[in-house]
Amino acid sequence: MALPKRKLQSIEEFITRFPSATEVMIDGTERPIQRPKEHQKQKNHYSGKKKCHTRKHLIMTDSDKRVLLLSKAREGKVHGHSAVR
Helix, strand or coil: CCCCECCCCCHHHHHHHCCCCCCEEEEEEEEECCCCCCHHHHHHHEECCCCEEEEEEEEEEECCCCEEEECCCEECCCCHHHHHC
16 A cells, blocks of 8 residues: 655656556545635635535546545645646
8 A cells, every 4th residue: 555646856756656557537526615714815715606615626547446646735726737746
């Protein structure tokens, strides 16, 4: 058992870390959170897609459904590829 990687710098690093992963799937998920009290935090965490305040993660799994990479949680307002940074 191993914890998923949080950050990779290159494709080469991914191949070195996960040599048996020939197919991968990348997907995102939004988890609802309690509405922040501070107005600016409310704006940053509000997801127009889910119509609530959320945190986002990107997940990379292999064909055996093992989680290889789990991004840091980002504000619900962040879109798509920006969530990886």
